[in-house]
Amino acid sequence: MPSSSSSDESSKRSVLFVRMIHFGIEIGVAMKVMAFWIWLETQGFQEIMRKILLHDDKFLTLLAKEAEDILSFLKQLSKNPISPDLMRFTPKLAEHFLSLNVILADKEKALKGITEIYNGVCCVVLKDILERMGNQITEGNFSPLQKVKKLGSEKDGSRAKPIAPYVGSKLNPSAKEWNPVTERAAEENRCLFLTFSNGYPLTESQISRFFTMNYGSCVERVYVHWPEPKDQGAPPLFGKVVFTASYIPAMILNGKTEAKFWVDAKPLWGKRFKLKKRSGNK
Known part of the structure; x- marks a missing residue:
């Protein structure tokens, strides 16, 4: 890996x-x-x-x-x-x-x-x-x-002061702990669209565990799309992860349009979730 x-x-x-x-x-x-x-x-x-x-x-x-x-x-x-x-x-x-x-x-x-x-x-x-x-x-x-x-x-x-003054510099005493439940953005702004390598699918729990272990408790839910009919056993090729805040996918991508991860020795690609414009919309 x-x-x-x-x-x-x-x-x-x-x-x-x-x-x-x-x-x-x-x-x-x-x-x-x-x-x-x-x-x-x-x-x-x-x-x-x-x-x-x-x-x-x-x-x-x-x-x-x-x-x-x-x-x-x-x-x-x-x-x-x-x-x-x-x-x-x-x-x-x-x-x-x-x-x-x-x-x-x-x-x-x-x-x-x-x-x-x-x-x-x-x-x-x-x-x-x-x-x-x-x-x-x-x-x-x-x-x-x-x-x-x-x-x-x-x-x-x-x-002489060898570094910018710290004495008197304080963490904001009136700051409230940020609550991602009450202050979160729309879901499409908190998502990464995920794609798997053909034949190397990942489960919801694998994806959730990967992002949690690397970026903390930031995952709201993970969705993996299983092709229909499921009884034919076709592997999933894509899914999405919804984070608790909109800044998280942006920071994970770190200015790139797409990022590649390795999850349990399997490749995973992630990019920003974009809603398709309806026909007739400008």
């Missing part, structure tokens, strides 16, 4: 980022949190995006707040190790042999790596995602991070 491609990882990041925005995390905070998580991937936190997506919004909020607190501590470039109280949830996403305190021991190096990802990935890729969503783009959301400076260095009489 082919391994996950960089496109798959990019789509997971997109879904996770937009999910944070939807339930009330400020754009600027979400971008910095994403930079931290992407950096953790480079340090051995394998499949961290997929693991985060498997959790509910409450746990995701706790993870995002914890990431913000860790970045606030790193910004101080203190010689003291990070308190275990600041890292109660994030270590659960790592393999047993990984120690977050060891990874973050060199705070200056960690900040430099996170800053490079923020400037080189988040400010480009995530900005493109927001533009596709039609969000208002402001300079405050995409202000570049300052370069990391040596511990204790000062400029104009004040301590």
Whole structure:
């Protein structure tokens, strides 16, 4: 079975980022949190995006707040190790042999790596995602991070800030948990039309499990079309998956018109669901 491609990882990041925005995390905070998580991937936190997506919004909020607190501590470039109280949830996403305190021991190096990802990935890729969503783009959301400076260095009489300020930056305290049941779009805007390779059909449960394992609890229902008459045993060739929100299929496709997945070693293609125009309609 082919391994996950960089496109798959990019789509997971997109879904996770937009999910944070939807339930009330400020754009600027979400971008910095994403930079931290992407950096953790480079340090051995394998499949961290997929693991985060498997959790509910409450746990995701706790993870995002914890990431913000860790970045606030790193910004101080203190010689003291990070308190275990600041890292109660994030270590659960790592393999047993990984120690977050060891990874973050060199705070200056960690900040430099996170800053490079923020400037080189988040400010480009995530900005493109927001533009596709039609969000208002402001300079405050995409202000570049300052370069990391040596511990204790000062400029104009004040301590240098190696990364954009986190102290005082908070997750939106008045934000409500996003409810996909009450705030969802029309079904045709939440669908991916699926096609199977001839002779390699998939069941509803296989498809639902695949998207849930990779993008979290985002599937409302799956429909597989079985040709009539069913007693002849002709395999299904197409179906559709309905998601809980309209942004999910868009982020999974990640700007492409069609995406290919591998589900239980079988190929699956997905593209946006388009309603056929009735004759006579303009």
